[in-house]
Amino acid sequence: MLGDLFTKPKKRKYATIPSDGSKPDVPEGIMTKCPSCKKIMYSKELQKNLKVCSYCGYHHSLGAQERIAYLVDEGSFSELDGNLTTANPLGFEDYMDRIVKDKKKNGLERSYFDWNRND
Ligand SMILES: [Zn+2]
Structure with missing residues (x-):
C-alpha cells in the first residue's frame, strides 16, 4: 500500500x-x-x-457521422432511407465511378448504424 x-x-x-x-x-x-x-x-x-x-x-x-453524434442524444437518432443512392439520369461520363470513389473516400457508403455497431 x-x-x-x-x-x-x-x-x-x-x-x-x-x-x-x-x-x-x-x-x-x-x-x-x-x-x-x-x-x-x-x-x-x-x-x-x-x-x-x-x-x-x-x-x-466534421464528418456527417461526427456531426450527428454531437447533435443528438445517444441512441435517439434513427436514419431514414439510409440505403438510398444516387443515379445518373443525365448519363454523365464516369459519374458512377466517381460516386463509388467518393463513397470510399468519405466513408458514407455505410449507414449511421453501421458506424455505431460494435461488432
Ligand atoms: Zn486555432
Whole structure:
C-alpha cells in the first residue's frame, strides 16, 4: 500500500521536435494542428471541445457521422432511407465511378448504424 506511493514514475514518451526544421515526431492521430493558428493540441481535447480550437475558435471540419453524434442524444437518432443512392439520369461520363470513389473516400457508403455497431 504505502509502497505504491513511492514507486518510480513510469517514463513518459514525449514527442520530439527536431531542431533541423523537419516535421515533429508526433504520432498520427494523437495530436492535431490547427490550420488557423498553427497550434498543436491533443485530438481528444479537440473532440471534447466539439472540434473548435480552444486557442483561436477555428471550427475544424466534421464528418456527417461526427456531426450527428454531437447533435443528438445517444441512441435517439434513427436514419431514414439510409440505403438510398444516387443515379445518373443525365448519363454523365464516369459519374458512377466517381460516386463509388467518393463513397470510399468519405466513408458514407455505410449507414449511421453501421458506424455505431460494435461488432
Ligand atoms: Zn486555432
